Amino acid sequence: MTNAPVTTQGFTVAIDGPAASGKGTISRAVAEHFGFAHLDTGVLYRAVGAKVILGQDAESAAKTLVPEDLTNPDLRTPDVAQAASMAAAVPEVRAALVDFQRSFAARAGGAVLDGRDIGTVICPSAQVKLFVTATADVRARRRFQELSGNGLETSFEEVLADVQARDARDMGRADAPLKPAHDAIEVDTSDMAIEDAVAAAISLIKAAM
Numbered sequence: 140m141t142n143a144p145v146t147t148q149g150f151t152v153a154i155d156g157p158a159a160s161g162k163g164t165i166s167r168a169v170a171e172h173f174g175f176a177h178l179d180t181g182v183l184y185r186a187v188g189a190k191v192i193l194g195q196d197a198e199s200a201a202k203t204l205v206p207e208d209l210t211n212p213d214l215r216t217p218d219v220a221q222a223a224s225m226a227a228a229v230p231e232v233r234a235a236l237v238d239f240q241r242s243f244a245a246r247a248g249g250a251v252l253d254g255r256d257i258g259t260v261i262c263p264s265a266q267v268k269l270f271v272t273a274t275a276d277v278r279a280r281r282r283f284q285e286l287s288g289n290g291l292e293t294s295f296e297e298v299l300a301d302v303q304a305r306d307a308r309d310m311g312r313a314d315a316p317l318k319p320a321h322d323a324i325e326v327d328t329s330d331m332a333i334e335d336a337v338a339a340a341i342s343l344i345k346a347a348m
């Protein structure tokens with residue numbers, strides 16, 4: 140089930156969407172199913188955001204990222220998410236992260252990358268592009284449960300405000316805004332269980348192989 144056929148050499152799946160839409164969950168499951176490598180590109184921006192919170196300027200943080208920065212256990216907090224989204228609007232930050240993402244996408248054996256601009260900017264010739272959505276209410280509910288489950292004290296209202304503020308900033312920025320590529324397939328997970336969303340993604344990818 141996880142064997143990558145030879146035909147997946149250089150095969151890229153781009154999965155974009157707004158905060159907590161389920162793109163990471165789908166990407167991990169798809170990568171496991173097909174034996175592809177997976178890159179959560181949000182982690183790159185979160186690592187930059189975490190350094191900005193510690194006082195570094197965003198551009199130099201992006202230019203000096205090292206692998207250990209990506210395993211910082213605090214990257215999933217709402218404060219880091221907001222700082223990531225602010226840093227992500229800086230064109231020099233985005234430019235500093237392009238080569239790493241494109242090299243990852245070109246890996247032998249296939250790759251799935253999830254983020255905001257994978258289908259539009261990073262991998263415009265990806266063989267499959269999915270745009271994963273859900274209503275803001277559903278997404279905030281899911282993220283609230285996730286954060287509460289991890290012991291973070293927050294409220295649904297705070298999480299909803301965070302998600303909406305990031306969505307607005309991510310969609311409104313001039314450089315690589317969050318939007319579906321013209322050839323992306325939309326997967327609305329609002330009323331889908333995780334298993335159904337994953338199954339839908341797998342069948343869309345199979346159809347493109």
Ligand SMILES: Nc1ncnc2c1ncn2[C@@H]1O[C@H](COP(=O)(O)OP(=O)(O)O)[C@@H](O)[C@H]1O
Nearest residue numbers: 158159160161162163164281285328331332333
């Ligand atoms: N279809 C779904 N139904 C219910 N919960 C989901 C679904 N997809 C994802 N989740 C949950 O919602 C939260 C956010 O999902 P995640 O994949 O991290 O989103 P994203 O990567 O888009 O931010 C996680 O706790 C995840 O388990």
Ligand SMILES: Nc1ccn([C@@H]2O[C@H](COP(=O)(O)OP(=O)(O)O)[C@@H](O)[C@H]2O)c(=O)n1
Nearest residue numbers: 158159180181184223224227254255256305
């Ligand atoms: N390819 C990407 C990935 C993330 N980002 C930024 O990084 C922030 C955090 O991304 P994430 O994917 O970890 O966030 P969630 O969707 O998991 O909440 C986003 O709000 C975006 O501002 C981006 O601009 N481009």
